[in-house]
Amino acid sequence: MKALMCVLGKNREREIARGFCRAGLQMDETGLSGLDMQLGRDGYLFVFTVGFVPEVSAVCQKKQIPYLFWLVDREEGNVFLHSGKKSPYDYAFCFERALQEELLRFSMGHVYYLPLAADELRWRDLCAGDPAGDGAAVSYFWEEPKKDYEGVKADKIPGLKDYTKGYLEALLEAQGKLGGCSVLGDGLNAQILADMKKGFPQAGWAEDGGESARSCGAHILADMVTYRERVCLLRKAAETAPLDFYGGWMPEELSAAEGCRYRKYGGTEEERAAVYRNSRINLCLPHRDFQTGVPDQVYEAVAAGGFVLVEERAELPELFHAGEHLDVFSGAEELADKIRFYLADEEERRRIAANGKRLVGELHSYTVRAAAMFGMAFADVLE
Numbered sequence: 001m002k003a004l005m006c007v008l009g010k011n012r013e014r015e016i017a018r019g020f021c022r023a024g025l026q027m028d029e030t031g032l033s034g035l036d037m038q039l040g041r042d043g044y045l046f047v048f049t050v051g052f053v054p055e056v057s058a059v060c061q062k063k064q065i066p067y068l069f070w071l072v073d074r075e076e077g078n079v080f081l082h083s084g085k086k087s088p089y090d091y092a093f094c095f096e097r098a099l100q101e102e103l104l105r106f107s108m109g110h111v112y113y114l115p116l117a118a119d120e121l122r123w124r125d126l127c128a129g130d131p132a133g134d135g136a137a138v139s140y141f142w143e144e145p146k147k148d149y150e151g152v153k154a155d156k157i158p159g160l161k162d163y164t165k166g167y168l169e170a171l172l173e174a175q176g177k178l179g180g181c182s183v184l185g186d187g188l189n190a191q192i193l194a195d196m197k198k199g200f201p202q203a204g205w206a207e208d209g210g211e212s213a214r215s216c217g218a219h220i221l222a223d224m225v226t227y228r229e230r231v232c233l234l235r236k237a238a239e240t241a242p243l244d245f246y247g248g249w250m251p252e253e254l255s256a257a258e259g260c261r262y263r264k265y266g267g268t269e270e271e272r273a274a275v276y277r278n279s280r281i282n283l284c285l286p287h288r289d290f291q292t293g294v295p296d297q298v299y300e301a302v303a304a305g306g307f308v309l310v311e312e313r314a315e316l317p318e319l320f321h322a323g324e325h326l327d328v329f330s331g332a333e334e335l336a337d338k339i340r341f342y343l344a345d346e347e348e349r350r351r352i353a354a355n356g357k358r359l360v361g362e363l364h365s366y367t368v369r370a371a372a373m374f375g376m377a378f379a380d381v382l383e
Contacts, residue, residue: 002026004044006035006056012072012296012366013050015119019366020048023374032056039063046377052080052092061087068377070114071095072296074222074289077103078215091377096293097315098182112376115319117369118299120361126273127304135244135278137343138237141265141297142230142247144287149200149220150227151251159199164192168221175225175288182291184225185218193217222288227251230285233311234260236332237283240339246275276306280349281342284310294319299364302326302356307349309338319364325356 005017007029020027025045030038035047036059046066049056053069060067068091071077077099080092086109093114094100103111149157154168171187188196193213197205205216231253237243238259245254246265254260265271276282282301286294292314301308308326310316322328327342329335342349362368 001045002028002042004038004047005029006032006047006049006053008032008049008053010050015122015366016050016070016370018119019370022367023370025374035059039065051076052083054083057087057090060089065089066091066377068093068373071099072116074099074219081106082212082215093373096290098291098293110377114369114373115294115315116296116299117364117366118296118303118360120303120365123273123300123303126269127277135275136280137241138281138283138339139244139246139275139279140234140283140285141272142245143297146249147223148202150223151253157199161195164195167192172221172225175221176229182218182288184221185214188214188217196220219289226288233285233332233335236336237339240336241343273304276301276304279306281339282306282308284308286311286313298326299360303360305353305357307342307353308356309342320356320359324352325359326352
């Protein structure tokens, strides 16, 4: 059987292509400009992309061939959500159940849940020969680029009306007290959004407004909540044990924090693998755009043989057992308690890390996900 991947230069494309091949499919590749011609030349079972691409959907509808796409973050989900009329040949695979439930409310046809994964063989090779546990006590990667509005209160943002400033701060405070659900999008009406466009002109607002504007506004607020929560938790972690902070920049609130050391991240997989493997604790603080799901950083660090301590998310118990494959925390005090506990018990850390690495290879590899995707999309054929 043969399928076609439309390569767009996005993250995970090569890893997922290898997963399909290991699952028994021949996966050819093409660019967007050559898709129509390639489909006319060879017989393919389906077309695949990372994220939703309206142009690919249109070609597949014209050719009457299934279009499978993996929505790997909230932004990609919003592209599909607001893309207009849906094709019966579209098959959406959502990285978290919260996104799947949101799309199903709009009766969009083929919408499935498919959590993220890791290329366990790639991370194994990257870590080959590295000793474990000789690096930082606690390490953390801040992956998102710096945004000017994240570290400020709404009342300090020029262009917003006084009412909007107060309303947004109240909404941010309410969201900060909630765990696995988001009130940000539902809390934004047309009046607030119109004012936000003036206060956040750099955010890349969609021209069509409506639900697209609501999604953009919710993402801005999710950035702000995430920033505040992470700074609070990272300061607590640094008070508890030495913390190595990896990123292209460092929040001002952490630069003077005792116990926090900035380590500029060069962006290579080799560097990341060494940190995952050698750190005694890999801290993961998911972005608020992950309402219920587990970010790929967790899968990668576990696949590299690292011990992971991650902020609790609703879907984690379905995918990993806390205390067996990684561990979880909720709130700053529990974070500090677990850092102290695991730094004092090297044997337990190593046991959990080994179990987690084995589990990713067995259940959370791209090969497993590719087979699951194929099985869901072509269940009728397989029967």
